Amino acid sequence: MEQAGEELMERRSGVALWRQVADRIRLGISNGTLGDGSKLPPEITLSQQFGVNRHTVRAAISALVQEGVLRAEQGRGTFIESRKRLSYPITTRTRFSTGLKDQTRARRVALLRHTIEPASGRVAEALRLEPGAPVLRLETVSEADGRCVSCGTSWFDATRFPAFADVFAETESVTASFARFGVDDYVRRSTLVSARHADADDLDHLKLSPGAIVLVTIAINDDLEGRPIQFSQTHFSADLVELAIET
Amino acid sequence: MEQAGEELMERRSGVALWRQVADRIRLGISNGTLGDGSKLPPEITLSQQFGVNRHTVRAAISALVQEGVLRAEQGRGTFIESRKRLSYPITTRTRFSTGLKDQTRARRVALLRHTIEPASGRVAEALRLEPGAPVLRLETVSEADGRCVSCGTSWFDATRFPAFADVFAETESVTASFARFGVDDYVRRSTLVSARHADADDLDHLKLSPGAIVLVTIAINDDLEGRPIQFSQTHFSADLVELAIET
């Protein structure tokens, strides 16, 4: 079998070869075409398959180990640390959404930062406020079973919900915080879903390696009178999460 | 203003600085935080903003010009050749979904392949058939304004919908084809959304370059009696499409 490698990698693309190899390995894992599902082929085999040096494969594997996707054991092989993707429900009635409750043991939401700022055009439009009106901006990271699954920024009308950040820090839940302000129920008005490469902030917050993908949701929640109360942009680690649309 | 750059670029990440800058410019364009929407700030300003050398910004811009995202004019500036992302609606009532109709001039769906095959476990479960029952598998690519936006595979009960493929080839529409079989309306029962790197087939069908991202939807449609009639997996080019969830 003198079958030379496939030469599918791009050499002067601004993306290092080892990163491209890492992406291919991630892909091979997610669609099950690489290895037997639990163990990766040896480095030599991979390097021939991808037409690169073994060191390049090693750099790729090392990044994926760092990320928790793989586990390497000297003399034995490289193994896939697979966990099922968490299914994050997107429902109309946010209140009745159990979120990830049933699928994880430990779920935590950390409050990264909160500031009062004047509403930018986009935020003002979403919350139906005057541009420049004071809004609370709340940045959070949520993790499940010790893995960072999403990071997000939300904006609230600072006049209607004073000291919302303190309440949130205590309850660790937007729903519970709204309840303190007399908003017992609210609905998801609109949701946009897109996907892109993780940016520097995502890499930091979600502990990803470059080239990783995030699912981006941009959503507006209304109270039951139809007034917008929350505008949010959330980035989910695409390797860990899928969105379940419940229509 | 001695405000030094933000140092947000990562230096040892396997992604060349100029490519990271290119990605940030693309992001800045898509959310409108860069320039005035049609013209980019001068290279010097950008290099200060990103904390990199002007040469690096120039490399980034040159790549984006190559890609058709920007247009540089000597002495005048760098301009944005942007098209908005297509917004693909995900609604309960598929029938009333206008799809991309309002957003594009020319929308075409090409039938790539169709075969009758025994239902695999996953397909059988989704369509509530016996495993091995004959199902029609239909592979399509759809393009809008000359750009390939999605490719997908759908499965239908071959017994209930004989010669569905021929009808589809004629009508180029699943909804219209169902109507020929007396199914005038149907609903989207469940939709899973995830994201991953494009695989070899995606690159081929959607004319993407390696490293590109696809949004993956896995959906089941029911007729009005609640019987599943279509199981589909669709890959959208994430650079061109966002999904608008209408709950």
Add this chain to the structure above:
DNA sequence: AAGGATTTGTACGTATGTATG
């Protein structure tokens, strides 16, 4: 129990690409 085969980990040297000034 011993030894060879397999597989991951480490070290060096060289050439090319990338980023800055």
Add this chain to the structure above:
DNA sequence: ACATACATACGTACAAATCCT
């Protein structure tokens, strides 16, 4: 266009852990 510094990619060799006969 040039010079410098660092990152990336390849090649080779060998060490360390594990597996199999």
